[in-house]
Structures are given as structure tokens and as C-alpha cells.
Amino acid sequence: MAHTELAEEFVADEDRARWHDQALWFVRAKRDAAAREVPEWEELRCRAAAIKRHAAAHLADYLEQFESEASARGAQVHWARDAAEHNRIVHGILAQRGAKLVAKSKSMLTEECGLNPYLAARGIRVVDTDLGERIVQLRAEPPSHIVLPAIHLRREEVGELFHRELGTPAGLADPERLTAAARSNLRSVFLEADAGITGVNFAVAETGGIVVCTNEGNADLGTSIPKLHIACMGIEKIVPRAADLAVFTRLLARSATGQAITSYTAHMHGPRPGAELHIVLVDNGRSQLLATRRDREVLSCIRCGACLNTCPVYRRSGGYSYESVVPGPVGSVLGAASEPEAKASLPYACTMCGSCNDVCPVRIDLRGQLFRLRQDLVESGLMPRHKRVAARLASWLMRSPRRFGIAGKVARWVLRRYPNSSALLAADWTAARELPRVPERSFRELYEQRERERRR
Amino acid sequence: MPESVSNMRVGLFVPCYVDQLTPRVGLATLEVLARCGVEVEFPGGQTCCGQPMANMGCGADARALAVRYAEVFADYDYVVCPSGSCTAMVRHHYPELYAGTAAQRAVWSRTYELCEFLTAFADLDRIRGSFPYRVGLHRGCHGLRELRLGACSELVHERGDTVAQLLRRLDGLELIELERADECCGFGGTFSVDEPGVSALMGRDRIRDHRRAGAQVIASTDVSCLMHLDGLLRRQRSAEKVMHVAEILAAAGQ
Amino acid sequence: MTARADILARLRASGRGDVDLPGVDGEWRRYDDPRRQFADAVQAAGGSCVFCRREELGGRVDDLHSEVGARRVVSAVPEVDGRSVRDLGGERECADVELLLVPGDVAVAENGAIWVSDGCLPQRAALFLAQHLGLVVASASLVDTMHDAYAALAIGDRPYGVFVAGPSKTADIEQCLVIGAHGPRSARVFVVD
Numbered sequence A: 001m002a003h004t005e006l007a008e009e010f011v012a013d014e015d016r017a018r019w020h021d022q023a024l025w026f027v028r029a030k031r032d033a034a035a036r037e038v039p040e041w042e043e044l045r046c047r048a049a050a051i052k053r054h055a056a057a058h059l060a061d062y063l064e065q066f067e068s069e070a071s072a073r074g075a076q077v078h079w080a081r082d083a084a085e086h087n088r089i090v091h092g093i094l095a096q097r098g099a100k101l102v103a104k105s106k107s108m109l110t111e112e113c114g115l116n117p118y119l120a121a122r123g124i125r126v127v128d129t130d131l132g133e134r135i136v137q138l139r140a141e142p143p144s145h146i147v148l149p150a151i152h153l154r155r156e157e158v159g160e161l162f163h164r165e166l167g168t169p170a171g172l173a174d175p176e177r178l179t180a181a182a183r184s185n186l187r188s189v190f191l192e193a194d195a196g197i198t199g200v201n202f203a204v205a206e207t208g209g210i211v212v213c214t215n216e217g218n219a220d221l222g223t224s225i226p227k228l229h230i231a232c233m234g235i236e237k238i239v240p241r242a243a244d245l246a247v248f249t250r251l252l253a254r255s256a257t258g259q260a261i262t263s264y265t266a267h268m269h270g271p272r273p274g275a276e277l278h279i280v281l282v283d284n285g286r287s288q289l290l291a292t293r294r295d296r297e298v299l300s301c302i303r304c305g306a307c308l309n310t311c312p313v314y315r316r317s318g319g320y321s322y323e324s325v326v327p328g329p330v331g332s333v334l335g336a337a338s339e340p341e342a343k344a345s346l347p348y349a350c351t352m353c354g355s356c357n358d359v360c361p362v363r364i365d366l367r368g369q370l371f372r373l374r375q376d377l378v379e380s381g382l383m384p385r386h387k388r389v390a391a392r393l394a395s396w397l398m399r400s401p402r403r404f405g406i407a408g409k410v411a412r413w414v415l416r417r418y419p420n421s422s423a424l425l426a427a428d429w430t431a432a433r434e435l436p437r438v439p440e441r442s443f444r445e446l447y448e449q450r451e452r453e454r455r456r
Numbered sequence B: 001m002p003e004s005v006s007n008m009r010v011g012l013f014v015p016c017y018v019d020q021l022t023p024r025v026g027l028a029t030l031e032v033l034a035r036c037g038v039e040v041e042f043p044g045g046q047t048c049c050g051q052p053m054a055n056m057g058c059g060a061d062a063r064a065l066a067v068r069y070a071e072v073f074a075d076y077d078y079v080v081c082p083s084g085s086c087t088a089m090v091r092h093h094y095p096e097l098y099a100g101t102a103a104q105r106a107v108w109s110r111t112y113e114l115c116e117f118l119t120a121f122a123d124l125d126r127i128r129g130s131f132p133y134r135v136g137l138h139r140g141c142h143g144l145r146e147l148r149l150g151a152c153s154e155l156v157h158e159r160g161d162t163v164a165q166l167l168r169r170l171d172g173l174e175l176i177e178l179e180r181a182d183e184c185c186g187f188g189g190t191f192s193v194d195e196p197g198v199s200a201l202m203g204r205d206r207i208r209d210h211r212r213a214g215a216q217v218i219a220s221t222d223v224s225c226l227m228h229l230d231g232l233l234r235r236q237r238s239a240e241k242v243m244h245v246a247e248i249l250a251a252a253g254q
Numbered sequence C: 001m002t003a004r005a006d007i008l009a010r011l012r013a014s015g016r017g018d019v020d021l022p023g024v025d026g027e028w029r030r031y032d033d034p035r036r037q038f039a040d041a042v043q044a045a046g047g048s049c050v051f052c053r054r055e056e057l058g059g060r061v062d063d064l065h066s067e068v069g070a071r072r073v074v075s076a077v078p079e080v081d082g083r084s085v086r087d088l089g090g091e092r093e094c095a096d097v098e099l100l101l102v103p104g105d106v107a108v109a110e111n112g113a114i115w116v117s118d119g120c121l122p123q124r125a126a127l128f129l130a131q132h133l134g135l136v137v138a139s140a141s142l143v144d145t146m147h148d149a150y151a152a153l154a155i156g157d158r159p160y161g162v163f164v165a166g167p168s169k170t171a172d173i174e175q176c177l178v179i180g181a182h183g184p185r186s187a188r189v190f191v192v193d
């Protein structure tokens, strides 16, 4: 379905849409306050952007360096061309060691690859351990936000879910007690899991290490008990130097939730003594984005979610209206750049307000990308015919001041003479608003008259 | 920056929808400029900057309009336009979409939004008068985040506020404080009819914010935002009025 | 072709571009009163912070014992009594720890984070399974920003190191902050002169 239709559905429940908007605006406001604590904020954003652009341009070299450093520290590095290969590799590692239960922490990459259903179909139970992810997993839903997976749910809905699934008392909707219930339920998973799977926030070429940021400590817990840790990462997660982490850890949590830093910023270099660490490097379309210099920029994304929180359309249309693993502005760019046909409506799910550009910690020109993607869609004939014709007609009219003047006159006359039929014709406008009151004479008519009088 | 605007030849670009739907904004622009000692000409060959087409993705169709624009305004030292988004189209998106010849790019880059132009070139002491109302300033997004006509709530830099500074010169005008200083109103060109529900909710939220702060007038540098907000206000039969900044400046001087 | 060769070849085919890697130095924030900033940041992260002299540490830690009512105390800090972490058995045994005391190498004023590495903690699971956490750090290791922190650390030297800022927490239900997600329910930092 197109974003248009799903968004209209979401917004039909106005109270809920407004509640969703306010919940996310609250996060945006916290982000603003946190950013203001850092006088050099804009300089940090410029550095981060440059580091990421540089790393993307030299990615092959940095990946090789990362691989050799990581291997020297005892990690095993795997390469996957696409989602299918990634899933096969992860399953192979697990199956070989007879793993049956996996404690997984948040990873947008494994969402992208559809790892959970793949493993489930092969008899491996994967438990998402991030609270928000656990909630949506129990509801058999995907996350609706890349940082706040259950932001679309009200506490009562979580209460009902936990009552059904975890046996909490009926009617319990207190976040503190619900969290406590999830905590005790998941403790046993952590203690009994055969393997831990995590995502990766940053991978350091210089040291061969991976960095994982969480607030709950679930990534650390999930990888400090079982003898097997599999870390899955997109190839764009590489930063050249350990010192670069300072720039990114200063930006990430502030942009994401308004915290100065996440509770845990774990650095893993090689496996725990007596355990195994496998790192799976996944391409899955990234090298293709990289090949087009224009699309390359979006690979700088550190998945902080700030552009979702600030997007006035995302806030009022919800994550599911994008039908993509990554929703919001960056999701629209990723989606339309890699699957233009299927995601043709996403670049239009935007008023071009540009707020995303200004919150993005790595300064991706999201607005500009969406604008250009619109041009691409039209060029490849993916715009509906009636719109295409309308745009051509408008351009033709505007090419001549005479035609424009006449068309304007006619339109104004129709609007004044037949307001009701005009309103009917413009139903998409008039469903919620009145048509503009039109004047008898245009500015150019008035100006000409004025000039004539002056000359006299 | 030229000390005197009296020797400059300044062209006025009136966006197509302002021309057809709100000529009073064009007249107010003339009036404010004249009061500041700037005589402008309105070359009749102008039409539309092509922004609506470009925003739909049909930028290629509008190439001829960018060329025409450069021709029409070739002989002017500056072009002034009472719209942030049309100015942004000309100055930022023309070169990006059409590259253009050096001469064309020069014309495009000499285009200024009205408040920007006044701040840069006019004798601001002539901006005065009284406007005894509580005014909420709705920031048009392109004027704000492309032309940087005000402080942007996302950025940490300290920035001047071109538009508010002009309004603050008027006696009795009280600029109200909004909860969301610069959120989009939801117009977004064709977005307003592609996703009418989301667009209208955004607009109603914007109105709520102004109402909560006690605004009597919602002001903006962009008629397009105001047309959308006005349509919503009239549907609600609300008392708040919308006015272009030029209209306020003109009315205050009367 | 292997996946590795394939991916690297594709990346190399797309050319390098010319963005220089920026330097690491900068005019980063300096605090007039880093101790105070640090204490505020720890608090903002949901933890608490105590400044004391080395000889007072024992007494301050005892205060924490009684505050959280911990009986099973494990210490990785030489000056602080408790069962030693070296005697902890397997990871699963860590689940019984009520209060864990660990030394930190660096404390960061801007965000209240403490660097803890597995050098002092053979069972890293204890850091997350313990119900309460006490972090002990020398006041001389207090730095202003993360830039200073990374400059002071060699992160690649140990298999595991982590910046810990306050107790574990979540806000995944309606953005309500809940302290004590999976890891410790409280965290106190002792900054020792």
C-alpha cells in the first residue's frame, strides 16, 4: 500500500495520532536540550559527517584492516553479500554448535535480513531482549521506530500483552512493574541462552573492535554468559580510528534520546576467554548505494532516530505507514533509492520542511535526497499519469505570461462564480479546509493599472 | 553591500499564487519597499518559478521557467520576492537542478526574500509604525531552513532572526512565544492534497499552538502556508487572522 | 568468487572520492568545575556520586551496603572488603551477587560515564547481573570529555571494556523512565582523592 493510504488510516484516529506526535516531540525536545549542552555541537556534526564520508570512500581498505585486526584478536570474521547469505552464515554457526536458544539484542540489520523468522523456521528460538523489541516480538509485529520499537503502543496495551503472555495481573499498566515483569522473565533467557546475537553501532578499523551501545545492558548480558557471540553488522559501520568514537558517542545518545551517553557503551575486541566471537559483515545492497555518489551519503546514518522524531509526517503517520524496516525520512531515502518501484510513494511522504537535515548528527541531506529521488521517480516513469500530465500542463501554461494570465483569470472566475462545484472538484483540499477567497483582479492587473495611472 | 539603494535597479518577483490569489501581498510589498526608499519594477514577463513542478519531481519540465526567470530579471541589480520558498527555489534549487550559465546563475543568486532584502539593503529606521496585536510568527520552512531567515530550533549556533527583528520594530506588536518554535504547518505543496489528513492535522496543531499562546494574528513570510492555515481557520470559524509579514509592515506604517 | 572478494571488488570499483579524514584534535569543552559537572551527569544518568578520601572509602561503601541492604557483596576493588571476584565461580553464580564493587580507569565529566575493563573483572557478567553497582575511581582520572577519555585509554588492549553511565534503564513503555532494566538497579560512583 502507498504511504498516503496508510497515513490517512493512522490519522483518522486523531487522538491517537496526536498522542503519538507528542510522545515523539518529547524525545525531540530532549534532544534539543542535550545538544545545547555541547557548545561545539555543530563542529561535532561536521566531523562526524567527514569521518563517515571518508570511511565510505575508503571502505574496502578499512574493512580489510578491520578484518585483520579483529582476527588477530581472535574474532572470526565472515562476509555476506546479501540477507540470505547472512542468515545462512548465522544459522550455520548456531547449528554447528547445537544452539537452541538465542538471546538477541537490538539490531536493525537482523531486522533487515529477516533473521528471526529464518532461525525460527529452523528450530532455533530467538528471544529479543531489548524491552521494546520484546514487546513487539510478543505481539508478532515489527518495530515501528529504529530506537523506540514500541513507541506506537500505549501502556495499557503493553499491560494487556504482558497479562496474556507473561501472566502479570489483569489491568496492570504501570511501566515500572511491567518492566520488572519483563526483567524477571528475561533473566532466565540470559542464563540459559546458548548464544548471544548483537548488532554493532561502530566497528573500529584500527583496533578490530566493535562497539555496542544499550541502555538496558541487554547486549552485554546476552554476550557475557553464553560461550558464543555473533555480531552482525552492515559494512558501513566502520570508523577508521578509536579516537573517532569520541565524536560518535558524544552525538549518538544525545541525538537519539537526549541522554549524554547510553548507560552502556561496550567495546569488544576478540572473544571472552574460553568463548567465541563471530563478526558477520553484510553488504546487502550497501555497495550499490555506495557506487552512486549521490546515494552514498545515506550510508553515513548511525541509526539514531532523530530524523524520525523530528519529522512532522512520521509523528503523525506512524512507523508502519512506511512499510519498511527503517521508517521516517532516512527510511524513505533508503527505500526509494534501493527499491524505487515498490517504495515510490515514500519520497512524497514529506513536506520538504528540512528539519531532518538539521537534527541529523552526520548531516545527511535527507531533504535534498528526497527531492532528487522525486525527480528520479518521474524520470523513470513511476509517477501516476494524471499527475505527470498536470505538471506538464502547468509548465506549459507558465511558459507564457499571456497563457498564465488568461488561465488565472478563468480560474478565479470559476472559483468566484461556482464556489460549490469548485469545492467538490477540489475535495482533497476542501475535506478539511476552505478554498482561498479569490480576488477579482490579480496583482499584475492591479500593477498595470497603477502604472497607467502614474504615467498619466 | 551598497550604501545606497537609490541607484539600484530592483526587480520584483511576485510568485504566481500571490499574483492570482493574494495581490494585496504584492501591493504591500511595493508599499514597504517604497517607504524604505526602494523603487522596484515588476516586469510583466514573469510567471512562476516552477517550484510546484519541481517539488512533484517534474523539475525537468520547469527548466524553461528558470531560463525565463533569468531573462526577465537579467537587467536588474537585485530581485526581491515576498516568499521564502520561491526565493529558495530560485537561489538554491535552480543551480542544483539546471546548472545554468554563469549569467543565469548570477541572476538567480541575486534574488532575495523580502525581509532578507530589507535587512541587507534598506534603511531600517523607516520600518516603523504601530501594530497593537499579539502576533504569532509562523516560519515558512524553506525560508527558515534554506535561507536561514531565523534561528532554527534544531541548531546550536546562535543566529540572527531576520523576520522577527523587523516585526519587533513596530510599536505595540507583541510576538508571542510558541511551544514549537518552527514546526511545519503541513502545507507542503502537493502534499496538502496527497496526504490531506496528515496535512490538515499538522495545520490544526500549528493553529492550536498559536491559540494557546494567545495569538490574534498568524504571520508568515509565505502566502502558501497562510493559505492552508487560513483555510483551516475559516473551516473552524475561528477568530484568528492570517497576514503576510509585508502586510503587517505596510499596515503599521499607515 | 568468495563473498569477501566480491564485496571488496564492488567497493573498489565505485572509486574513492576525496574526503579527507579530519584530525582528532579540537576545541572541545572544558569545564570550570569538572567534579561538579561529573556529579550532575551521574545523577542525570540515574546514579549517585560520592567524593571521599581514600581512607574514608571503606566507611562510604559500608553506607551503601546498608542502604541497599546487600548481604552478598563481591569486590574487585583491593581496598574494599567483600568476596573477591577472583573467587566467583561460573557466570551463573554471578546472578546471586547483590552488590558489586569495581574500579574504573577513567571518569568522564560531560556524561558521568566510567570506563571499566575486564582487566579487573574476570566475569564480566557480574557487572550486569549484580543488583547494585559501586564504581570506584580516582579523582585524578576525571577528564572533561569523551575525547580526553579515548586519548587516555587503549581500548584495544583488553577483550572487553565498557563506559558505564548510571544503572541500567529503559523508557520503552510510553517513554517512562524505569531504572533497573536488565542490569543493576542502582549505581553509585565513589570518586576518591
Ligand code: SF4
Pocket: A255, A300, A301, A302, A303, A304, A305, A306, A307, A308, A330, A359, A360, A361, A362, A363, A364, A366
Ligand atoms: S539519517 Fe541522521 S538523523 Fe536519521 S537516523 Fe540516520 S543518523 Fe539519525
